[in-house]
């Protein structure tokens with residue numbers, strides 16, 4: 832069974848967020864079974880992807896005046912900081928910590944983050960889109 836079974840309960844109804852999360856889940860699932868150089872390369876790809884993924888969500892939050900932007904961004908920064916520190920070790924060949932983090936921490940983190948902060952953002956974006964549509968009528 833993959834570490835992050837997709838889509839399971841993860842779909843938020845926002846196609847952009849759901850597509851990004853599908854890619855994130857696929858990367859995490861590939862990392863779970865990767866070793867050595869393949870693991871290093873995939874971990875760096877995850878780091879890149881996560882930077883873009885969080886950046887895209889933060890841009891949506893800023894564009895639509897999402898009330899919990901600061902809290903959500905702080906959580907993204909904390910997670911990216913962890914991934915960067917682990918990535919630095921991984922490129923030096925020390926992949927054990929990064930591997931443990933991927934298998935023991937990331938799936939649970941994603942489950943909670945998607946169900947709470949990201950789901951609140953998706954609901955806010957849907958509301959915002961309706962307001963824009965109604966205002967245009």
Ligand SMILES: [Fe+2]
Pocket residue numbers: 885888903907944948949
């Ligand atoms: Fe998020």
